[in-house]
Amino acid sequence: MDEFNSETDSEYSNYWRDWFISSRGNEYFCEIDEDYLTDRFNLTGLNTEVQYYQYALDLVTDVFDLDCDDDMREQIEKSARHLYGLVHARYIVTTRGLSKMLDKFKKGEFGKCPRVVCQSHPLLPMGQHDSPNISAVKLYCAKCEDLYNPKSSRHAAIDGAYFGTSFHSILFQVYPAMLPPKSSARYEPRVFGFKVHAAAALARWQEVKKEDMLLRLKDLAVETGFEEEEAEEMTDEEMSEIEDDTKLIEDGLVGAAR
Numbered sequence: 001m002d003e004f005n006s007e008t009d010s011e012y013s014n015y016w017r018d019w020f021i022s023s024r025g026n027e028y029f030c031e032i033d034e035d036y037l038t039d040r041f042n043l044t045g046l047n048t049e050v051q052y053y054q055y056a057l058d059l060v061t062d063v064f065d066l067d068c069d070d071d072m073r074e075q076i077e078k079s080a081r082h083l084y085g086l087v088h089a090r091y092i093v094t095t096r097g098l099s100k101m102l103d104k105f106k107k108g109e110f111g112k113c114p115r116v117v118c119q120s121h122p123l124l125p126m127g128q129h130d131s132p133n134i135s136a137v138k139l140y141c142a143k144c145e146d147l148y149n150p151k152s153s154r155h156a157a158i159d160g161a162y163f164g165t166s167f168h169s170i171l172f173q174v175y176p177a178m179l180p181p182k183s184s185a186r187y188e189p190r191v192f193g194f195k196v197h198a199a200a201a202l203a204r205w206q207e208v209k210k211e212d213m214l215l216r217l218k219d220l221a222v223e224t225g226f227e228e229e230e231a232e233e234m235t236d237e238e239m240s241e242i243e244d245d246t247k248l249i250e251d252g253l254v255g256a257a258r
């Protein structure tokens, strides 16, 4: 921390931000432009959210020159990190911020989906709340459309509000080509190579319902976004099994609903 007391090379050096971005555990953050940080409009409302707001902002923009003791310094440092996070959530939905985060996404800097069937699809950080101190950052996989906890405890402690609830959706709206084709590939439980009957019966029934839905959508000329799959030819035996299963499962569902 002592480095901060040393003279900065020029008025425009981004010393604090460089340090923050390169610190271990802060890999999910991108660097907020000086222009963005110095435009008061972008910081609207944050003065009530952050303690020692002005000192924190001075620290983030490298114009901090208050002579204070270590405790105070630490408080201001903490506030600066909080302020940076809150501005970050706003910055990453701007054109410039989106493009910086896209680069990190492409390099897989937010990690890869742990689900085997997703084949290491890159993740995006997101929050489940836009207000701070409610929940930690989660990682979103666009392939399975699910959320995961970060692997490292350093990342798991970051506030989700520093990324926000909308960022990942906005990114895919702005860069639709980044959306992976939808896949219905999934794991099939087997015992010594044979499909587990109950699970297989349910899976077959779901498969038939999905096919029905896709055909209906096709008739209505609705674009589903599912990738083309090689349809497997079904044998007569399988067809009759499905009919039996459908009967059983539908009876079961009706029974359960009663």
Ligand SMILES: [Zn+2]
Pocket (backbone or CB within 6 Å): 113, 114, 115, 118, 121, 141, 142, 143, 144, 145, 146
């Ligand atoms: Zn996934």
